[in-house]
Amino acid sequence: MSQASIRVGMIGCGTVGSGVAQLLRDQKDLYTTRVGRTIELVAVLVRNVDKAKNTGLLQDIAVTNDPDAFFANDMDIVLEVAGGIDPISQYVQRALTAGCHVVTANKALLAAQGPELFRLAKQHNASIALEASCGGGIPIVTALTFGLMANRFEALYGILNGTCNYILTEMTQKGKTYETALAEAQEKGFAEADPAMDVSGQDAAQKLAILAAIAFGVQITEEQVHSIGINNLNLEDIQFGAELGYDIKLLAIAQQTNAGLSLGVRPCFIHADLPLAQVHGSFNALSVYGNATGHSMYYGRGAGQFPTAGAIVSDLLNLVGQGYAPAFGQMNLWPTDQPAATVASADELTSRFYLRVDVPDVPNVMAKLTRALGEAGISISAVMQHEIDAGNHVPVVILTHQARQGDVLKAIKAMKTQLSMPTEPTLIHIVDFPEG
Amino acid sequence: MSQASIRVGMIGCGTVGSGVAQLLRDQKDLYTTRVGRTIELVAVLVRNVDKAKNTGLLQDIAVTNDPDAFFANDMDIVLEVAGGIDPISQYVQRALTAGCHVVTANKALLAAQGPELFRLAKQHNASIALEASCGGGIPIVTALTFGLMANRFEALYGILNGTCNYILTEMTQKGKTYETALAEAQEKGFAEADPAMDVSGQDAAQKLAILAAIAFGVQITEEQVHSIGINNLNLEDIQFGAELGYDIKLLAIAQQTNAGLSLGVRPCFIHADLPLAQVHGSFNALSVYGNATGHSMYYGRGAGQFPTAGAIVSDLLNLVGQGYAPAFGQMNLWPTDQPAATVASADELTSRFYLRVDVPDVPNVMAKLTRALGEAGISISAVMQHEIDAGNHVPVVILTHQARQGDVLKAIKAMKTQLSMPTEPTLIHIVDFPEG
Numbered sequence: 007m008s009q010a011s012i013r014v015g016m017i018g019c020g021t022v023g024s025g026v027a028q029l030l031r032d033q034k035d036l037y038t039t040r041v042g043r044t045i046e047l048v049a050v051l052v053r054n055v056d057k058a059k060n061t062g063l064l065q066d067i068a069v070t071n072d073p074d075a076f077f078a079n080d081m082d083i084v085l086e087v088a089g090g091i092d093p094i095s096q097y098v099q100r101a102l103t104a105g106c107h108v109v110t111a112n113k114a115l116l117a118a119q120g121p122e123l124f125r126l127a128k129q130h131n132a133s134i135a136l137e138a139s140c141g142g143g144i145p146i147v148t149a150l151t152f153g154l155m156a157n158r159f160e161a162l163y164g165i166l167n168g169t170c171n172y173i174l175t176e177m178t179q180k181g182k183t184y185e186t187a188l189a190e191a192q193e194k195g196f197a198e199a200d201p202a203m204d205v206s207g208q209d210a211a212q213k214l215a216i217l218a219a220i221a222f223g224v225q226i227t228e229e230q231v232h233s234i235g236i237n238n239l240n241l242e243d244i245q246f247g248a249e250l251g252y253d254i255k256l257l258a259i260a261q262q263t264n265a266g267l268s269l270g271v272r273p274c275f276i277h278a279d280l281p282l283a284q285v286h287g288s289f290n291a292l293s294v295y296g297n298a299t300g301h302s303m304y305y306g307r308g309a310g311q312f313p314t315a316g317a318i319v320s321d322l323l324n325l326v327g328q329g330y331a332p333a334f335g336q337m338n339l340w341p342t343d344q345p346a347a348t349v350a351s352a353d354e355l356t357s358r359f360y361l362r363v364d365v366p367d368v369p370n371v372m373a374k375l376t377r378a379l380g381e382a383g384i385s386i387s388a389v390m391q392h393e394i395d396a397g398n399h400v401p402v403v404i405l406t407h408q409a410r411q412g413d414v415l416k417a418i419k420a421m422k423t424q425l426s427m428p429t430e431p432t433l434i435h436i437v438d439f440p441e442g
Numbered sequence: 443m444s445q446a447s448i449r450v451g452m453i454g455c456g457t458v459g460s461g462v463a464q465l466l467r468d469q470k471d472l473y474t475t476r477v478g479r480t481i482e483l484v485a486v487l488v489r490n491v492d493k494a495k496n497t498g499l500l501q502d503i504a505v506t507n508d509p510d511a512f513f514a515n516d517m518d519i520v521l522e523v524a525g526g527i528d529p530i531s532q533y534v535q536r537a538l539t540a541g542c543h544v545v546t547a548n549k550a551l552l553a554a555q556g557p558e559l560f561r562l563a564k565q566h567n568a569s570i571a572l573e574a575s576c577g578g579g580i581p582i583v584t585a586l587t588f589g590l591m592a593n594r595f596e597a598l599y600g601i602l603n604g605t606c607n608y609i610l611t612e613m614t615q616k617g618k619t620y621e622t623a624l625a626e627a628q629e630k631g632f633a634e635a636d637p638a639m640d641v642s643g644q645d646a647a648q649k650l651a652i653l654a655a656i657a658f659g660v661q662i663t664e665e666q667v668h669s670i671g672i673n674n675l676n677l678e679d680i681q682f683g684a685e686l687g688y689d690i691k692l693l694a695i696a697q698q699t700n701a702g703l704s705l706g707v708r709p710c711f712i713h714a715d716l717p718l719a720q721v722h723g724s725f726n727a728l729s730v731y732g733n734a735t736g737h738s739m740y741y742g743r744g745a746g747q748f749p750t751a752g753a754i755v756s757d758l759l760n761l762v763g764q765g766y767a768p769a770f771g772q773m774n775l776w777p778t779d780q781p782a783a784t785v786a787s788a789d790e791l792t793s794r795f796y797l798r799v800d801v802p803d804v805p806n807v808m809a810k811l812t813r814a815l816g817e818a819g820i821s822i823s824a825v826m827q828h829e830i831d832a833g834n835h836v837p838v839v840i841l842t843h844q845a846r847q848g849d850v851l852k853a854i855k856a857m858k859t860q861l862s863m864p865t866e867p868t869l870i871h872i873v874d875f876p877e878g
Contacts, residue, residue: 029592029734036594039659041773137589143735145589152588152765153573153581156465156755158472223475281741284720298465298752299579302742305717306735316734319592327773329588333765336478 011044015081018088019058025315027063041327051076086110109321111138117212117228124342133334135321140213143313144306157296159221161261166213168288168308169204170256206235207271218260224347234272253283265350274437301442353412358436367400382417384409447480451517454524455494461751463499477763487512522546545757547574553648553664560778569770571757576649579749580742593732595657597697602649604724604744605640606692642671643707646694654696660783670708689719701786737878789848794872803836818853820845
């Protein structure tokens, strides 16, 4: 890295990229004071040069759509805010191979190719900084890798997708259906036109794969995160849960268990008075349990132009300030050569469960349901059956004590052989948090 | 720093110190994996050698009560967990002068002598790491100095004293008086036998002085933080506030205003559905507002053996991992040569206010109260007067719209000239948080 000013290149100049350019322009003096050097954005690689120039933020900057022209610039650090895997992965590799440090917001890339990229970085004395890839503006990667480093981590519980949290908040607080809440989220720009990545839980699973790899020091692929989205949730279940004192959240959970590392993204009921239950709308949060610190929680905006741009620029400043690169080189922060995670089977997961079955309104039904559970060794903590106005099926809600998921699934199978059910039973985890 | 193992000395071995020794012993392998070097605790300086040895944690470690013998050891890093200013300041200076990095939990020392110590550190190419001094186990110093570095900070709102938060939680949730709640906190070890440092707000003021200096890049002394404790709070006011939808919290607030930096610690009413209102018992939290990230919040244990020891050891690992020392040398993280803060006078502070006056139950009282406010240019948002059972004085609660504190105090003075009041009026800030 040159001693004078720091020369920065940027790949991509959409919403986040133009936020980065604006911060670097408007806060230039503050950043020079903080890190002792000036930072110059010298080159930008985009697909559409005119569109990038029209932001009005790139005067005197070499804007190009030609990767060769971009990499011909003398650069110390490359910011990657384009997203997607191809061709971005090649660009990132090219930057690292040239010895440039890379700052990236690209969770899909990291979840798919993290270990290879980190290995390549170390080989060329470069670093990869990735705060912006998980939790937008909330510095949770910094917390896990530096602030909480003394801890043997026990569990992570995250609300990591703002789109889902917005939809669930609207369903919970305003009684909207999933479809209505999603349509409104799309109108307000909180959800994409194709919301599949978000509502399926895949986006949260990618983030969890990265955070859990860092916290537990093992290699994790996105496919190892068992993922259930919010797209099949019924308003009815959210309302039954509320009657029982629970809020619904899409939780990304990584947890050490006797059967291995349990990794999952799924809608969960949590007690309405817990800190994570207070995370509303498009906000994100991560609860971390460590053997020294106990419970700590990180809360803020999980997405958005300036929160994400702020994370990119914070990483950049930490590279310029010379703290990050030596730590990246020396510390074993990233699981490059560690073993792959031993992942616990979802069947082995123990939890309390919320089970709703729609059953015929005839004698002996409750006996059949409870016997199926009893025979699977599952004990019941609460049962709720409301009177109904019409129809010949009635929803029965059963809460279990701690049970193995595999046993619960077995009991449900038994119920289905004995009773006609017009709809699939609904099974939702009730999450109890550790003492912390 | 030698390339092989890292030699560590520790000053003090009480609750936090023995937590540090235990973590270094029990997690040795984990730490070696994380930072690529082994860490050896080689020497401990204490007042009472026998007591320290009785912890059973200091086998093969040179334990002494003689500073000269302690400093005769070859050490790379010194951990200071003794507390107090004299003679600890001399020890810290001696360590820095010898080129040892110092990790400290000593907020009183930093609040009193921070700039001098940081200057001395830089002079000798040493660093000072201070995560444990503010907010115990919550990595808020790391967040402000690294994770959020791209931000121009706008405001900090902290619940920084666990003793006070425990007492206020008991008063709010269980209707206990201040005296009862304090006595219970002392029994449970959440409050010292002499609780003055905590309940007066001084402890929170020291922490705020440090955090605000870092966030705003100016020098701040503890005396510049206008501080009101919880020791004069009445249960009655907490209950009136609850009726109006507010929770009471001892907030440490640092905020950029037109009149300068506003710094204060005081009991405040905040909306019961805000994230900070969910911080109960001995937990701490810091809400940070920055121009890029918007609102982010950090929550966890503000004190206790292992949370604090974890912060000390995390700082130690970041020094060993070589990230912290170069950043400390290069970045302008600490206000050593920056100007002193321009502090806004408390009179200039604008806020909404809760005012309770006990006034004679006679005609025309309300007119006099509201006229006094009106003449000072203050408008009223709510008035509450309950029927009373006995006595000839009645509590009247008035909530104002945004008003200058100086004007409110003037109005109170006017009220007192016109009405007999058996007790001093109670004035509590109602804090509205920025959009973030």
